[in-house]
Amino acid sequence: MQQEPVTVFMHGEVAARIAPDGKGGGSLRYDGTYRSNRDAVPLSLSLPMNVQDHSPEATASWIGGLLPDNPRVLERWYANEGVSPPTPLGLLRTRVGRDCAGAARFVPEGDESEVLGRGGSLKGLSDSDVAKEMRSMAADLSYWLPDAEEAYFSLGGYQAKTALHLLDDGTWARPSGNTPTTHILKPSPTTQPEMAAVEHVCLDIARRLGLDAADSTLETYGGVKVCVISRYDRRRGGDGWERVHQEDACQAMGLHPHLKYEAQGGPGIAQMGDLIRRSSARPREDIKSFRDTLLYYWLIVNRDAHARNYSFLIEPSGVRLAPIYDPGSVLPGARKRIGSYELAMRFGRDFTVYRSHAKDSLSTLSAYLRAEHGDTLSRAEELAATIVDCAEKSIAALPAAHQTPPLEKMLLGLNKRSGECQKTVRAARSIISAANRNRRNKTGQAEHPPTASGSQVAPGDDAQSPTQSGRLEKAQCGHKSTRTGKRCIMGAGHTSPHRYKR
Ligand SMILES: Nc1ncnc2c1ncn2[C@@H]1O[C@H](COP(=O)(O)OP(=O)(O)OP(=O)(O)O)[C@@H](O)[C@H]1O
Ligand SMILES: [Mg+2]
Numbered sequence: 001m002q003q004e005p006v007t008v009f010m011h012g013e014v015a016a017r018i019a020p021d022g023k024g025g026g027s028l029r030y031d032g033t034y035r036s037n038r039d040a041v042p043l044s045l046s047l048p049m050n051v052q053d054h055s056p057e058a059t060a061s062w063i064g065g066l067l068p069d070n071p072r073v074l075e076r077w078y079a080n081e082g083v084s085p086p087t088p089l090g091l092l093r094t095r096v097g098r099d100c101a102g103a104a105r106f107v108p109e110g111d112e113s114e115v116l117g118r119g120g121s122l123k124g125l126s127d128s129d130v131a132k133e134m135r136s137m138a139a140d141l142s143y144w145l146p147d148a149e150e151a152y153f154s155l156g157g158y159q160a161k162t163a164l165h166l167l168d169d170g171t172w173a174r175p176s177g178n179t180p181t182t183h184i185l186k187p188s189p190t191t192q193p194e195m196a197a198v199e200h201v202c203l204d205i206a207r208r209l210g211l212d213a214a215d216s217t218l219e220t221y222g223g224v225k226v227c228v229i230s231r232y233d234r235r236r237g238g239d240g241w242e243r244v245h246q247e248d249a250c251q252a253m254g255l256h257p258h259l260k261y262e263a264q265g266g267p268g269i270a271q272m273g274d275l276i277r278r279s280s281a282r283p284r285e286d287i288k289s290f291r292d293t294l295l296y297y298w299l300i301v302n303r304d305a306h307a308r309n310y311s312f313l314i315e316p317s318g319v320r321l322a323p324i325y326d327p328g329s330v331l332p333g334a335r336k337r338i339g340s341y342e343l344a345m346r347f348g349r350d351f352t353v354y355r356s357h358a359k360d361s362l363s364t365l366s367a368y369l370r371a372e373h374g375d376t377l378s379r380a381e382e383l384a385a386t387i388v389d390c391a392e393k394s395i396a397a398l399p400a401a402h403q404t405p406p407l408e409k410m411l412l413g414l415n416k417r418s419g420e421c422q423k424t425v426r427a428a429r430s431i432i433s434a435a436n437r438n439r440r441n442k443t444g445q446a447e448h449p450p451t452a453s454g455s456q457v458a459p460g461d462d463a464q465s466p467t468q469s470g471r472l473e474k475a476q477c478g479h480k481s482t483r484t485g486k487r488c489i490m491g492a493g494h495t496s497p498h499r500y501k502r
Contacts, residue, residue: 005109006093008043010034010245012178015043017109018059024087025056039316043104044247045279046254058254063088065251065308066100069158072142080147096145096154099163099181102233102314103243120179120240122165123151125172131222133162134187138224141189150176156248156257156308157326159195161186163231165241180241184229187221194332194406196227201394201407202300202327203229208390209383211292213324218402225402232323233313245314246322249275249307260306262345267307269294269345270368277370281318289321291369295380298347298356299387299417300329306344331413332406338413357420362428373432377425384421388414 006026008016015034018026030052034040042049044062067088068074078086081094091097097106125133136143137160144162145151151174153163163181164172175181188195197218206213215230233246250257252275253267262268267275273287280286290310297305304326311322330341339354348361355361362380366373391414395407481487486500 006089007107007109007112009105009107010103018089020089021056024085025060026089027056028054028059041245041314041316045252061254061256062251063092064257065156065248067091067154069156069257070142073144076142095152098152100154101156102247103245120175120177122173122175122179125174130172134221134224134226138187138190152176153181159186160189180234180243182231182234182241184231186227188225193225194404196225197402197407198329198332199227199327202329204394205387205390206296206324206327208394209296209386211296211324212289218398246311247314249310252279252312257308260308263351269365272310273369276321279312279319281320286321287369287371291371291376292379293324295383299384299421301331301338301341301353302328303330303341303343304328329410332410334413357424359427359431362424363431377428381422381425384418388418
């Protein structure tokens, strides 16, 4: 049964076929007509359309990224859908492959007309239906989808979630046929009753800071707090709801989904920056959005900002970094020193929050991103200075019953983080001043004027500058000893005495 090919549809057109390789995977072949369509987009940036055939390995990374990360959910879906042997391709042939992140839809070869010819339908859900589902999910994190219904969706990630369609009258429905889901509902687990509130508040603070973040509301169903998030990969067009294609950064890099954390071999900030620069239709804007997101996550201490929590929208008009989704913060529930938490990507030279406050961490970040260091410092300062106000407003906007001690703790934590992060910006500025002083001493000239972009840092002035590969090379102080004529080998802006090569 699973040996039959699977057809991949995009916007009602056959985009590709995946032929099983007999080992659980399959190679992907783009459809010739699809490839020649001017509006066609690649299924993944790692599966470019100028190549018609893609290997099972390349195909596996993309497919794997469309399925949940929680092994218990996968086990449950394999069992419920009767997928044996349990392979990702086998699962995507079933109902779950009909509504994924992005626009791709999977249909067993031969069943295309049955699935695509019948339009769409919606089965209305009462508030008590939704409450029942949310309670089931809060108690059992692997319950993402009713076991026996004609309902569908697949999404990545570990946390309990389901995807539904919101009707114009504000009620929920389960779509089938061609109708897409429009929202993601993430209930708080029974063991962490405030999780949904924290996710909503983190999205809301981001929006109040002017960052591009998915829309969300905080709701309660059956006593369970639920973060309800609008899907940015669904759009209302003339003919109703449409799917917009997207993929996460692991898929875009052709990396298996388990390579999402940098510490486990996944991409870091420099690799993410490279990916944005080479893929985005507006690389400068998207690098800035990525930088702002990183600074925001640094402030709120989001230790789960791994490569699968960044995505790209892939449209005929070009590729863009997707809005912020799935933010989190350790501040509401911190049980140890904030400094000892580790971030998902090295911020500066190290993963720990403590080391992210090293004097050179922000210049390293600028170097990773090849961004103007002066802009990075200004944005860091601006976000740190306004975040507490945004957080206060965000929490105050919630009904009183939602203004709970964890959110108050988050506010207190943010107050402290705002101060710490501003202190780090000041330390970074002192490095620049010291470098400028050194230069004045060396050349007898006035302080280097600001660059065109307003940065106080002239090209090459960063304590570090990136090489093509994103590897960092440290700029040296270069002070010349009047006695020996040798140059100082310390990093630019060092505050300890000069040291010369022996
Ligand atoms: N607002 C959104 N619009 C469209 N797609 C989204 C949105 N939010 C999340 N997704 C997609 O759903 C996937 C899973 O969502 P999310 O990251 O929120 O889940 P999670 O279980 O909390 O993840 P993690 O395991 O990282 O904690 C994302 O990787 C992304 O592909
Ligand atoms: Mg996630």
